[in-house]
Amino acid sequence: MKMSDEVKRVINNNFVHLATSSKDGKPNVVPIGLCRTISDHELLIVDVHFKKTRENLEENPQVAIAVEALEELKAYQLKGEAKIFSQGELYEKAFEIMKEQDKVREKRVSVWREKRPAMAERFEKLVERHHKLRPKAVVLVDVEEIYSTMR
Secondary structure, three states: OOOOHHHHHHHHOOOEEEEEEOOOOOEEEEEEOOEEEOOOOEEEEEEOOOOHHHHHHHHOOEEEEEEEEHHHOEEEEEEEEEEEEOOOHHHHHHHHHHHHHHHHHHHHHHHHHHHOHHHHHHHHHHHHHHHOOOOOEEEEEEEEEEEEOOO
C-alpha cells in the first residue's frame, strides 16, 4: 500500500513502536528510533538491540507499527510483512540511517543545553553510547495496510 508524503514524514521524524508476536501469538512491542521510509510502500528498521523482536520476526513476519506526531495531532498504524537482512545493499543503508540519526541527536543536545541542561547531560551520554553501536541487521517492512489513529 502506498504511504502518503505525510505518513512518510511522520515516520521519518518520530520514534515508532514496532509490534511483533511469536508463532504462538505472544506480543512484543519496542520503541524504535532508527526507522526510515525507503519507498512509497517500504520501511527500513535498523536492528541494534533486538533479541525477542528478532526471534519473533524469524517465527512470524507479520508486524504492526504505531507512530505519532502529537504536536500535529497525527498518528498512524501500519501493518505489513517483514524480512531480515544482515548483509547486502539494504544492510549497508543501516549505516547511513545511523549517521543521519546521530546528527539529529546532536542537534537536540545543543538545543537542550540551553533549555534543559540536566536533560542535555543525560542525552549526551546516550548519544555517546549510540555512536559505538553497530547494526546487527535491518528489517524491511512491506506496508500492506495504513490507518489513521487520530481523527
